[in-house]
Amino acid sequence: xxxxxxxxxxxxxxxxxxxxxTETILRGGRHLFTLLPEAFAGVRRIGVIGWGPxxxxxxxxxxxxxxDTDITVAVGLRPGSASAAxxxxxxxxEESGTLGDWLTVAAESDLVILLISxxxxxxxxxxxxxxxxxxxxxGLSHGFxxxxxxxxxxxxxxxxxxxxxxxKGMGNSVxxxxxxxxxxNGAGINSSFAVHADPDGRATDLALGWSVAxxxxxxxxxxxxxxxxxxxxxERAILLGAVHGIVESLYTRYRLAGDDPVxxxxxxxxxxxxxxxRTISRAxxxxxxxxxxxAGREVFDCAYTATYAPARELVAEIYDEVADGxxxxxxxLAERRLGARPMSEIGRSPMWAAGTEVxxxxxxxxxxxxxxxxxxxxxTMIAQIxxxxxxxxxxxxxxxxxxxxxxxxxxxxxxxRDVAYMVDNCSRTARLGARRWGPRFQSAYEQIxxxxxxxxxxxxxxxxxxxxxxxxxxxxxxxxxxxxxISVS
Amino acid sequence: xxxxxxxxxxxxxxxxxxxxxTETILRGGRHLFTLLPEAFAGVRRIGVIGWGPxxxxxxxxxxxxxxDTDITVAVGLRPGSASAAxxxxxxxxEESGTLGDWLTVAAESDLVILLISxxxxxxxxxxxxxxxxxxxxxGLSHGFxxxxxxxxxxxxxxxxxxxxxxxKGMGNSVxxxxxxxxxxNGAGINSSFAVHADPDGRATDLALGWSVAxxxxxxxxxxxxxxxxxxxxxERAILLGAVHGIVESLYTRYRLAGDDPVxxxxxxxxxxxxxxxRTISRAxxxxxxxxxxxAGREVFDCAYTATYAPARELVAEIYDEVADGxxxxxxxLAERRLGARPMSEIGRSPMWAAGTEVxxxxxxxxxxxxxxxxxxxxxTMIAQIxxxxxxxxxxxxxxxxxxxxxxxxxxxxxxxRDVAYMVDNCSRTARLGARRWGPRFQSAYEQIxxxxxxxxxxxxxxxxxxxxxxxxxxxxxxxxxxxxxISVS
Numbered sequence: 001x002x003x004x005x006x007x008x009x010x011x012x013x014x015x016x017x018x019x020x021x022t023e024t025i026l027r028g029g030r031h032l033f034t035l036l037p038e039a040f041a042g043v044r045r046i047g048v049i050g051w052g053p054x055x056x057x058x059x060x061x062x063x064x065x066x067x068d069t070d071i072t073v074a075v076g077l078r079p080g081s082a083s084a085a086x087x088x089x090x091x092x093x094e095e096s097g098t099l100g101d102w103l104t105v106a107a108e109s110d111l112v113i114l115l116i117s118x119x120x121x122x123x124x125x126x127x128x129x130x131x132x133x134x135x136x137x138x139g140l141s142h143g144f145x146x147x148x149x150x151x152x153x154x155x156x157x158x159x160x161x162x163x164x165x166x167x168k169g170m171g172n173s174v175x176x177x178x179x180x181x182x183x184x185n186g187a188g189i190n191s192s193f194a195v196h197a198d199p200d201g202r203a204t205d206l207a208l209g210w211s212v213a214x215x216x217x218x219x220x221x222x223x224x225x226x227x228x229x230x231x232x233x234x235e236r237a238i239l240l241g242a243v244h245g246i247v248e249s250l251y252t253r254y255r256l257a258g259d260d261p262v263x264x265x266x267x268x269x270x271x272x273x274x275x276x277x278r279t280i281s282r283a284x285x286x287x288x289x290x291x292x293x294x295a296g297r298e299v300f301d302c303a304y305t306a307t308y309a310p311a312r313e314l315v316a317e318i319y320d321e322v323a324d325g326x327x328x329x330x331x332x333l334a335e336r337r338l339g340a341r342p343m344s345e346i347g348r349s350p351m352w353a354a355g356t357e358v359x360x361x362x363x364x365x366x367x368x369x370x371x372x373x374x375x376x377x378x379x380t381m382i383a384q385i386x387x388x389x390x391x392x393x394x395x396x397x398x399x400x401x402x403x404x405x406x407x408x409x410x411x412x413x414x415x416x417r418d419v420a421y422m423v424d425n426c427s428r429t430a431r432l433g434a435r436r437w438g439p440r441f442q443s444a445y446e447q448i449x450x451x452x453x454x455x456x457x458x459x460x461x462x463x464x465x466x467x468x469x470x471x472x473x474x475x476x477x478x479x480x481x482x483x484x485x486i487s488v489s
Numbered sequence: 490x491x492x493x494x495x496x497x498x499x500x501x502x503x504x505x506x507x508x509x510x511t512e513t514i515l516r517g518g519r520h521l522f523t524l525l526p527e528a529f530a531g532v533r534r535i536g537v538i539g540w541g542p543x544x545x546x547x548x549x550x551x552x553x554x555x556x557d558t559d560i561t562v563a564v565g566l567r568p569g570s571a572s573a574a575x576x577x578x579x580x581x582x583e584e585s586g587t588l589g590d591w592l593t594v595a596a597e598s599d600l601v602i603l604l605i606s607x608x609x610x611x612x613x614x615x616x617x618x619x620x621x622x623x624x625x626x627x628g629l630s631h632g633f634x635x636x637x638x639x640x641x642x643x644x645x646x647x648x649x650x651x652x653x654x655x656x657k658g659m660g661n662s663v664x665x666x667x668x669x670x671x672x673x674n675g676a677g678i679n680s681s682f683a684v685h686a687d688p689d690g691r692a693t694d695l696a697l698g699w700s701v702a703x704x705x706x707x708x709x710x711x712x713x714x715x716x717x718x719x720x721x722x723x724e725r726a727i728l729l730g731a732v733h734g735i736v737e738s739l740y741t742r743y744r745l746a747g748d749d750p751v752x753x754x755x756x757x758x759x760x761x762x763x764x765x766x767r768t769i770s771r772a773x774x775x776x777x778x779x780x781x782x783x784a785g786r787e788v789f790d791c792a793y794t795a796t797y798a799p800a801r802e803l804v805a806e807i808y809d810e811v812a813d814g815x816x817x818x819x820x821x822l823a824e825r826r827l828g829a830r831p832m833s834e835i836g837r838s839p840m841w842a843a844g845t846e847v848x849x850x851x852x853x854x855x856x857x858x859x860x861x862x863x864x865x866x867x868x869t870m871i872a873q874i875x876x877x878x879x880x881x882x883x884x885x886x887x888x889x890x891x892x893x894x895x896x897x898x899x900x901x902x903x904x905x906r907d908v909a910y911m912v913d914n915c916s917r918t919a920r921l922g923a924r925r926w927g928p929r930f931q932s933a934y935e936q937i938x939x940x941x942x943x944x945x946x947x948x949x950x951x952x953x954x955x956x957x958x959x960x961x962x963x964x965x966x967x968x969x970x971x972x973x974x975i976s977v978s
Contacts, residue, residue, distance in 0.1 A: 248932070256744055310833060320822040326815050333809040344799060349936040436929070443737070443928035447838040 004221055004394050010039045010205045011212070016220075016476050018395035019469030025396065026219045027480055029186040030065075032212045037069050039209025040111075042202060043137075047109030049076040049102050049128070050116035051083035052427075053171025054141055058115060058214060060090060061178045065213035074098045076105025078120070107131040111206065113139035118429045119335050121145050129157045135199075137161035137206060143228025144328075144429065146196070151325045162196035163207040166227050167214060168400040169409030170426075176488075178215035186482045188215030189409060190400050192222040217481035220396035230393055232322045232433065234401040237315050238384045239410055240426065241434040244419050245441025246380060247272060250373055251351045253450055265354035271370045272377050273415035279369060281407040282483075284474055285381070286466070288374050296371035301457035303375025303449075308461055310444040311383035318437060319387055327433070334432045343431065345420075355418045372453070376445065378465075381406070385470050395473040403474055416488040493883050495710055499528045499694045500701070505709075505965050507884035508958035514885065515708045516969055518675040519554075521701045526558050528698025529600075531691060532626075536598030538565040538591050538617070539605035540572035541916075542660025543630055547604060547703060549579060550667045554702035563587045565594025567609070596620040600695065602628035607918045608824050610634050618646045624688075626650035626695060632717025633817075633918065635685070640814045651685040652696040655716050656703060657889040658898030665977075667704035675971045677704030678898060679889050681711040706970035709885035719882055721811045721922065723890040726804050727873045728899055729915060730923040733908050734930025735869060736761060739862055740840045742939055754843035760859040761866050762904035768858060770896040773963055774870070775955070777863050785860035790946035792864025792938075797950060799933040800872035807926060808876055816922070823921045832920065834909075844907045861942070865934065867954075870895070874959050884962040892963055905977040 004023040007013070011032065015022045040046075046066075048059040055075070063073040075092040077084055079101060092099040106112045106128050114121060114128065125145060132138070138160050140146075149155055156162045167174045169189035180187040191214060193207040211219040222230075235241065247269040254264035279288050289300050321327040381402055388398045414422045423434045493512040496502070500521065505514045529535075535555075537548040544564070552562040564581040566573055568590060581588040595601045595617050603610060603617065614634060621627070627649050629635075638644055645651045656663045658678035669676040680703060682696040700708040711719075724730065739757035748756065768777050778789050810816040870891055877887045903911045912923045 248936075252741055252745075256741070313830060313833065316826060316830075317823065320826060321819060324818060324822055326818045326822070329813060329815045330810060333813055333815070334806065337805060337809060341802060341805075344802065344933075344937050348940045350940065439928040439932035440925070442932055444833075447737075448833050451837045451839065 006204060006221055008205055008208055010035050011208050016396070016480070018473050018476060023220055023394055023396055025480070026208050026212070027186070028188060028212050028216045028218060030181060031185065033065055033068070036066060036209050036213055037071070039205045039212070040066075040069070040071055041205075042135075043071060043110040043206065045109045046071060046073045046111045046113065047076050047105040048073060048113045048115060049106060050114070050120075051075060051077060051081070051087050052115065052117065054167070054174070055115035055171070056086070056090065057171040057175035057178075058113065058141070059087075059092065060175055061214045062210070064178075065215070072098065074100065074105050074109065076100060076102035078102050078116075103127060103131045107133060109136060111137045111139055111210070113141070113210075114145070115141060117427060118144050118148075118331070122148055122332065132157070132160060134159065135161075137163060137203070139210065140164040140224070142166050142231050143194070143224040144232070146224040147228050147232075147325065147328050151328055156197060159199055161198055161200065161203045161206070163203050163210075164194040164196065164224055164227060165191050165207055165211045165214065165219075166193070166222075166231065167191045167216065168405040170413060172413065173409040174214060181215050184482045186217050188217050188481075190396075190404060190477070190481070191216040191219050192227055192397055192400070193219055194222050194224045194227055196224045218477070220394060220400075222394055222397050226393055226397060229319070229322055229391070230388060230397050230401045232327060232429070233315065233319050233388075234384065234405070235426070235430045236318045236322075236327075236433040236437040238381050238402055239406055240423060240430055241437035242311070242314075242380050242441045243272065243411075243414070244423055244434055244438035245445065246376055247419055248349070248351065248438070249442045249445040249450070250376065252446070261350065261354040262357050265351060265358045266367055267370045268373055269351070269355065269419060270358050270367060270415075271373045273411045273419070275367050275369045276374050276377055277407045277411035277415070280403065284471060284478070285378060285403070285468075286471055288369060288378055291369055292371050292374070296369075298457070299371035300375040300378075301462050302453045302455070303372045304379040304465065305458040305461050306452035306455065307376045307379035307445065307449040308383055310448045311380040311441070312386065314437070314440055314444060315384050315387040319391065330436065331429050331432050335428065343435075349420075352418055352420050376449065380441070382465060382468065382470070385468075389469075396477065399470060399473045399477050403470070404477060412488045493710055495693060497694055497697055499524050500697050505885070505969070507962050507965060512709055512883055512885055514969070515697050515700070516675070517677060517701050517705045517707060519670060520674065522554055522557070525555060525698050525702055526560070528694045528701070529555075529558070529560055530694075531624075532560060532599040532695065534598045535560060535562045535600045535602065536565050536594040537562060537602045537604060538595060539603070539609070540564060540566060540570070540576050541604060541606065543656070543663070544604035544660070545575070545579065546660040546664035546667075547602065547630070548581065549664055550703045551699070553667075554704070561587060563589065563594050563598065565589055565591035567591050567605075592616060592620045596622060598625060600626045600628055600699075602630070602699075603634070604630055606916060607633050607637075607820070611637055611821065621646070621649060623648065624650075626652060626692070628699065629653040629713070631655050631720050632683070632713040633721070635713040636717050636721075636814065636817050640817055645686060648688055650687055650689065650692045650695070652692050652699075653683040653685065653713055653716060654680050654696055654699045654703065654708075655682070655711075655720065656680045656705065657894040659902060661902065662898040663703060670704050673971045675706045677706050677970075679885075679893060679966070679970070680705040680708050681716055681886055681889070682708055683711050683713045683716055685713045707966070709883060709889075711883055711886050715882055715886060718808065718811055718880070719877060719886050719890040721816060721918070722804070722808050722877075723873065723894070724915070724919040725807045725811075725816075725922040725926040727870050727891055728895055729912060729919055730926035731800070731803075731869050731930045732761065732900075732903070733912055733923055733927035734934065735865055736908055737838070737840065737927070738931045738934040738939070739865065741935070750839065750843040751846050754840060754847045755856055756859045757862055758840070758844065758908055759847050759856060760862045762900045762908070764856050764858045765863050765866055766896045766900035766904070769892065773960060773967070774867060774892070774957075775960055777858060777867055780858055781860050781863075787946070788860035789864040789867075790951050791942045791944070792861045793868040793954065794947040794950050795941035795944065796865045796868035796934065796938045797872055799937045800869040800930070801875065803926070803929055803933060804873050804876040808880060819925065820918050820921050824917065832924075838909075841907055841909050865938065869930070871954060871957065871959070874957075878958075885966065888959065888962045888966050892959070893966060901977045
C-alpha cells in the first residue's frame, strides 16, 4: 500500500526491523535541529492555519525548534476567531507579523499547514488554495481533505507540493512531550509523513524537517490514503469509540454482578485508562496478561476469546465504511444537521458520577489490573491490529495508530479527565464517529461477547495472541523513544 | 412529496380526512373481488418471483382472491431454491404450470411481482428485466430497488409499467389477517401503492386491484421514493431497531434498580409487545397515558419528556442517511462482508433467557402498562411521526409506517416469539439496519434520556402530545378496518 523505504539528502535515516521486512525511519531529537535550515530550504515563512489543540501545539513547537533560524512561524485565523486572544498570549501577535487573517497568512507563506477543523476545511479549502503563492507547499496533519476531495471528484491544485506530517497523538500531548524533550532528548509523539505531490523534489526533506521540529521520537512513511483510513478507523475503534463502548458495557456488567458504583468504575473505566494503559506503555501487550496470577489469566483468556470475533467484525465494518467514503458522507450529513440542533453530551450517565470519587481516592492505593477488563480491551486492540495488517498498512502505522497513540496520549488524558470528557472534546469528526460506533461496541459486547465469556477460552486464539507479530513491532518502536512520564495532571 | 388524490375507472374511491387536508383512499373487502377482472384487464398471468414470507403470503392471497377468474398465479424460484418444496406443499407445482424457474415465470407473466430479497434484487434485476415480454408490468412491494438503481445511476426499463403495492406488515400478517377476512370482511394489512411508470394508463387500477386481492383494509397512494424512505427509516426506528434498543436499555435500567430478571423483562420487553401495543391498537396513543393513575401519568410524562429529544435526533440522523443513500451503501458493503463471515446472532444476552419464563406465566395474570416504559416507547413513536410529517409524507403513510404496522403486525409477532428472534428473522436489509441503529437508541437512552428523566416533565411537550394531529389521523385510519384479533399464537 505504501512505499516504506525512501532516502533523504539531509537526515540520517535508519532501518527498523518489522514483521516480514523493514521500514525506513528517522529517529528524532534536538541534536537534529541544526539540520532544519537545510530541510526547510526555500521556506522563509511557515503559516499555521488554525489554533485548535493541534494548531497551537504545532505552531509553538515549530517556533521553538526554529528559533535559531531566520524562518518565521505565523498563525492565520479566520476573521473574528475567538482563538486570537489565546494565540496572542502565546506570543503570536499582529504587531510582530506572526498573527493575521488566514487568507493573508496563507498567501504570504512558503509552507501552509492547514490545521483548521474538518468542517472548515471542507467549506474553505478552495479559497485557501486560490491565495497560495507559486510553489508554496500545502501541509496537512491528516488525510481527511484527500478523502473529501475524492468524494467530491476534486484534487489538490497543480504545481504545489502536498505533504503531510501526522502526529500520532492529541495536540496537547504533542506540546507536553515536546517540552519534556528539553530534558530528555527525543521525547515527543511519533509522526507519520506522506508525500502526495512533489513537483520540485523538496517534499521528503521538508516533511522530515517539519516532523523533527515537532519533536517526533521517530518518523515513518505512509500515504495520505493509508493515513486517512487508519486515523479515521482508529478513532472510531480502539482510540476512542470502542473505549467508550467497552467501559460503558463493563461498568454495567460489574454493577449487575453486585459491585457498587465506585468499584464498578474502578474495574472498568479506571482500569483501562490507568493500570492497563500504563502496563502496555511500559512493557507491551503481553505484560498485561503476564502480570496476572493463574486464576486471573484464565479470566483474561475467556474474556479475550469471547471479545475478539465481535470486535473484529465491527472493526472490519468501520474499515469498509471509511474506505468506501460512507463514513465521510455521514459526517457531512451530521454537520449539516448540527446547524439546526446542537450535539447532545454523553457524560451525564450514572457511570461518570462515580468517576469523581474514584479520582479523589487514587492516591490511597494502587489499582491492580482487572483480568476481565484487560481481556476485553486487549482483544479489541488486537482486532484492530489484525484488520490493519490484513489491509496492508505499514507496521509503524499499525502500532502507532492502535497502541502507542492510545497508551501514550489518549488514555492518559482520559485518565486525568474521563472518557466522556474526551469524546466530547475531540474533533467533530472524531466525536461523531465515537457517537456512531461506541454504542455498537457496547451492544455487541453486552449481547455477544459477555455471554460467550462463560465458555472455555479458545486455545488457538490465545496462542495467536502469544506469538503475535505486533509484539516485535511494538518493541522495535519502543526502542526508538526515550522513557518518559506519560501521566497528565 | 406525493400526489395523494387520484381517480379510478374500476373502484369506488373515498376521501379520508387527515390533518391539514384529505387523501383519496380505497376501502377494501371481498365484495370488491368481482371487480378484479376489470382491474387486471390485460393480465392473464401473474408471476410472483420469490417465496419468502412476503412472496408466500402474496402468492396465496392473490390465488385465493382470483380463484373465480381465468387469471393464473405462478411462482418463480431461482434454480435449486430450497423453497420449492414449501411452494409445492401450498399447491404451486410444475405440473400445473404454476411453479418454475424465475426467469421463465417472469418471461411468461403479464404482471411480474418481484419479492426476492434485496440482495438478490441487486444481483439479478437486470437479468429479470431482460426476459420481460413487451408491456409486462413490473410489480414491487417496496422502493428498495429504486434506491439501488438511483445509486448505481440506472433506471427501470422503458416501455414497462412500474407499480408497487406495499403491505404495511410482515408477510405472515398479510396471510393470517387475509384468512380472517373470510369471516370478517375487510380484515387484512393496509397497503400503500405507487405508480412509477404508466405507459398505457392501466397502472393505477392494476395496483388497486392487486391491493384489494391481497386483502388490504384500505389502500393509499404514495411514491416509490416516499415509500422507500419511510419503510427503511421505520424499520431502523420504531418498527424494529429502536424497539430493540428500548427494551435492552429498559431491562438494564430495571435490573439495576433491583428488579429480578423476570420482573425486569415484564416491565420492559413484555410490556411493549403486550399491554402497550394492545392498548394502542385498540384505543390509540392517548389511551396509553389515560389508562394510568395520576402517579403513573407523572412517571410517563417525565420519561416521555426525557426521551423525545434524543429519539428525534436519532430518527433525523437515520432519515438523512437513508435519503442520502449512505444507508444503502452500508447494506451493500455489509452483504459483501457477510460472504466471508456470517452475521452473529443477538438473542444470547441474559435478558432473553428471562423471556421464556415470562411467556410461560402469561396466562396467570394481566400485566398492567408500565408508565416509564410507556413514556419511552410513545415518545420514540411520536419522534418518528414528527420527522415523517416534517419531511411531508402522506398521513396514511405516517400512521401505517409508525403505528399500525408496529402494533398490528410486528409487535404481536415479537410478543409471540421475542424481539431478538424478530430482529434475526427479518429481511437482511432490516436486520442490518436494526443492528446498526438499535445500539444507538440503547446508548442514547441510557446516557441521555434516562438521566434526564429525573427532571420535571416539560409541559409544552406534553401539551403537544395531547393535541397531536396524529390522533386524528390514526382514528381516521382505524375507522377503515374492522376490529380483528391481532394476537399470534
